[in-house]
Amino acid sequence: MRLSLAEPKYLKESISILSDLVNEGRFKITKDAIELVAMDPANVAMVIFKLLSSSFVEYDVKEDMEIAVNLSNMKQILRRTKSNDTLTLELDSKNKLLMELRGHTTRTFSLPLIDIEGKEQKIPDLTFSSTVETGADILNDAIEDVDVVGESVSFIADKSTFTISSEGDLSNANIVIKAGDETQIKCESDDKIKSKYSIEYLKKMIGGSKLSEKGDVLIQFGKDYPLKLTYTTLNKVQLSFILAPRVEND
Secondary structure, three states, X not given: OEEEXXXXXXXXXHHHHHOOOOOEEEEXXXXXXXXXXXXXXXXXXXXXXXXXXXXXXXXXXXXXXXXXXXXXXXXXXXXXXXXXXXXEEEEOOOOEEEEXXXXXXXXXXXXXXXXXXXXXXXXXXXXXXXXXXXXXXHXXXXXXXXXXXOOEEEEEEOOOEEEEEEEOOOOEEEEEEEOOOOOEEXXXXXXXXXXXXXXXXXXXXXXXXXXXXXXXXXXXXXXXXXXXXXXXXXXXXXXXEEEOOOXXXX
């Protein structure tokens, strides 16, 4: 296996975001892509990462394989990449992942592979009753707004509006986003579709906006149903998150 990225930011930004949610990751390396599917330790959020072979200037994979690493350690190495570096990934004979950063200098780091117990994570088959495509900055600002007020946020959609709201002990916030040129809304119900989620998790997930080529985010959810956020750079990288709904105890 020898993989070279002329734009290491796609891996660097992805691992930076993923490591905030998941401690360890098992990467599946195929002839088409590097993929990772993992749950956070609390089993509240799933991350789905795919870096396509078309992102690489060299992509030599003889056969499908899996490697597992500590994502925090990988993040620390990737933080050392500079914008003009080429990043090359190889496996050595000592069961370590070699990460070479080649720019004005050549720097090589070795990252030990680890064993991850448990079965392979499967992406759940979800059917969403509402889909919103809007600017990632619009969602980012809305999450920052509601973070001032409470710990959970409600996503509410109908055929013409997408509302993000939160209530605290003494205050509340309400952000109304209308369908238009920048926001497309598809809602299968004539009634409002509403579900509540953790702001703490969403604050970590919206970092995916750095990987959105058009600056968009795809938001999918249902009534008291999991949320899926997807960020994409075409023919390069896709990063998705699935977040369980927050159930209030009466």
